[in-house]
Amino acid sequence: MSAVLPAFDLRAWSQAALSQVESAMALWLAEGAVPQLESLNAPIRYSVLDGGKRLRPLLALAARAAVAAHDGKAAPADFDTAALRAGCAVELIHAYSLVHDDMPCMDNDVLRRGKPTVHVKFGEAGALLAGDALQALAFEWLTPADDSIPAATQAVLCARLARAAGRNGMAGGQAIDLASVGVALDESALRHMHSLKTGALLQASVAMGAACGAAPARALAALESFGAALGLAFQVVDDILDVTADSATLGKTAGKDAAADKPTYVSLLGLDGARARARQLHAAAISALADSGLGDTAALAALAGLVMNRDH
Template sequence: MTPHVSDILLEALAANAAAVNDEMAHLLPVPDGPERRVHDAMRYSALDGGKRLRPFLTVQAASLFNVSPAAALRVGCALEMVHCYSLIHDDLPCMDDDDLRRGRPTCHRQFDEATALLAGDALQSRAFEVLAAESTHPDPAVRCELVWQLAHAAGGMGMVGGQMVDLQAAQLTMDMADITRLQQMKTGRLIGFACEAGAILGKAPSSLRLALKNYAHDLGLAFQIADDLLDVQGDEMQVGKKLGKDADAGKATFVSLLGVEHARAQADMLAEQACRHLDPFGDAAHLLRLTARYVVTRSV
């Protein structure tokens, strides 16, 4: 009996997540001494599961160019460390003030605020240490570009800048263009790096790198609209965190501006548009196409 396409993707995601967890555990050893506490906090937040979607995108994009799976996995883990650091900081009382993440106490609740802050800082530093290591790629130019691209995606013109806008969003009058820009910075830039990193590792021609960049652009927006829909219609037990906080804070979102039905239609359109950007890769991009459709139908 042929498995359903969603089963194929879920099996691939599960296998990738297991590989990411194993590699992350290896890349985040625990030293002796009083500094052990911050390393315990790093591992608590970085090894707590999750879909590991960003590393999956990196590994799948890299496979299009016959990149070593081990190299792609290391880059995916470095990206996941940056993502996990951002979640630790987002959850702090000075940011979103959340008590739960993936159904468990957030890092600052499990440890304390100072330890959580340092754990996020250390995960970010470790990410760039991994990217810069010769074992990630033998070509120093490739390693330098990976470092530069992730720094740009994560910094003040990317994820961090998006978070700054998001903190002010309740006091701003934001239209669709503003929300799109905010989410492209806060969420989309790391998703963009996830896909482009595979092309960087494979020294891909500019046309194919652009195809992946365009795929990531539409995927990132579809992902965020789906997140906004979950915030309105999701199940807190399934999602593993408190929902409805944007509405409570009076923040404009894709759903508040478009309405539920139009937002869902927009997410579906973006997912299909993302798939069309993968035409140059043919059947080799099958799992990336399934991913685009999965992000708009997920319940977590």
């Protein structure tokens, strides 16, 4: 990998970025929380402030850093508030999707990131409402009353997030997933499902981070390609981990896709085939960064490496 990636201290960059992400999310969650609504805010905090990987906010900040570098602004560690809001808003959508996905009528899972799932801890109605409120909250975070995001950018971010989350994005992918249990999908159908279910939000993270800066159309198109390849690689690695890792490492129930007779990249391509596909997608992502013409894509490249090499 060292031949591809420039020298970049991902650990230091991530630490600085994560510190801002965690502080911002805790602050923004606390800001609008009134005591009468603790029954709603408790499951919201539980599902959001739980030590997730924060890949989506990191991608938004890395994309902003790439674009910021391009337009001559800001050191990589100086993430602006717009990109922070964009990344954290995507994270809220991700968090709500996990809460609803885990419910008995969906995956009926009791373990998430090593803790009881939200409906186990707060009841099904509590989980349903917390998820619903989280989706709205994402759009609240994108439309602050202060001037931290210009109105035109707010509109672009809301447009992109709504489409990534909705019927032709994440929710659509989940609907296809639901309808695919026990069905033989070919790779094209599997790719379409995952490009919606997981890929749309990851791709949107990159695009929304970039939308907080200024970049030429060619760079934005390349970042879209990067996000699409990364999103798919993420899912292929997910499918690999589902059969190779244990529940303790994953922080969720391992082997559940196979148990549920769901089509996966591993069931379709075999373990070696899935690993080859992941490497191919990673190469496509890195190649898209080179095509972008942006100078400072090191954080994005490093995050792509992280997606490949993660163990959970």
